[in-house]
Amino acid sequence: MTTSIRFLHISDTHLGPKKEFIQHEVNTFEAFSQFITTVRGLPFKPEFIIHTGDITSDCYEEGYKLMASEIENLGIPLYFVTGNHDRSEQIKKYLSSNNAETLSSRLNSYRFSVGNHTFMTLDGRGPDAIDPHGVISAEQMEILKKELETGKQLTLFIHYSTHPLDSIWFDENMLLTNETEFHQLLVSHKDQVRGVLFGHIHRSTQTFQDGILYASVGSTAIQFHLNPDQEVPMFESTGRGYFNIVSIDESKMIIKEQSFANGQKIYDYKT
Numbered sequence: 001m002t003t004s005i006r007f008l009h010i011s012d013t014h015l016g017p018k019k020e021f022i023q024h025e026v027n028t029f030e031a032f033s034q035f036i037t038t039v040r041g042l043p044f045k046p047e048f049i050i051h052t053g054d055i056t057s058d059c060y061e062e063g064y065k066l067m068a069s070e071i072e073n074l075g076i077p078l079y080f081v082t083g084n085h086d087r088s089e090q091i092k093k094y095l096s097s098n099n100a101e102t103l104s105s106r107l108n109s110y111r112f113s114v115g116n117h118t119f120m121t122l123d124g125r126g127p128d129a130i131d132p133h134g135v136i137s138a139e140q141m142e143i144l145k146k147e148l149e150t151g152k153q154l155t156l157f158i159h160y161s162t163h164p165l166d167s168i169w170f171d172e173n174m175l176l177t178n179e180t181e182f183h184q185l186l187v188s189h190k191d192q193v194r195g196v197l198f199g200h201i202h203r204s205t206q207t208f209q210d211g212i213l214y215a216s217v218g219s220t221a222i223q224f225h226l227n228p229d230q231e232v233p234m235f236e237s238t239g240r241g242y243f244n245i246v247s248i249d250e251s252k253m254i255i256k257e258q259s260f261a262n263g264q265k266i267y268d269y270k271t
């Protein structure tokens with residue numbers, strides 16, 4: 001029997017310690033509030049929302065509290081991945097895991113299921129010395145191997161870019177330090193890996209490599225450019241935020257980028 005479910009993928013909300021916080025000319029709290037308003041107005045109800053990290057801009061305690069209060073009455077579970085600007089212990093302290101099955105007491109790695117689909121978060125936050133690179137630690141690698149050895153299919157969520165993206169600054173600064181080892185593990189179980197969804201690069205991308213689908217999402221607040229031959233980070237603050245609608249069933253995954261902005265109107269086309 002085919003069971004199709006829909007969920008939303010968001011990332012890099014970069015909340016500050018207070019609602020007035022501005023980063024790169026964007027009020028990130030207002031941007032996230034607008035996203036919540038957009039979700040409330042959707043003509044369907046997602047099963048859950050996955051946030052692939054950078055909840056706050058600099059692991060602000062108050063930022064996690066702002067996130068918790070903003071999603072309190074949404075009626076849709078949110079799951080959170082640890083970003084380079086996050087700390088796993090703060091996510092565990094302030095944000096509900098919605099009864100997901102914890103796979104590590106230290107790492108923010110857990111598994112949850114909706115229908116017959118299984119989802120798993122990976123904690124790629126490494127020591128500060130390698131930031132903004134991430135790393136799949138030995139502990140996280142073992143946890144992932146164990147999950148793959150069960151033979152079940154998995155959709156994976158991680159903050160970091162897992163492969164080069166033909167953009168010099170990103171490829172030199174933003175990847176996992178052991179992305180090849182990680183990719184090879186996934187390739188050796190490619191029939192089980194439905195996809196790897198990530199954030200960090202504040203831009204929607206899709207890469208299909210050796211049978212593995214990698215897909216990122218834009219930020220709800222601030223976007224990066226990822227031009228080839230670009231040697232420095234370049235930001236874009238248009239007031240527009242992004243999220244992806246993901247539909248998944250036993251045979252396929254459909255990812256649709258959507259945008260939203262303050263005051264944006266959505267029209268029904270009537271003939």
Ligand SMILES: [Fe+2]
Nearest residue numbers: 012053054200
């Ligand atoms: Fe970010």
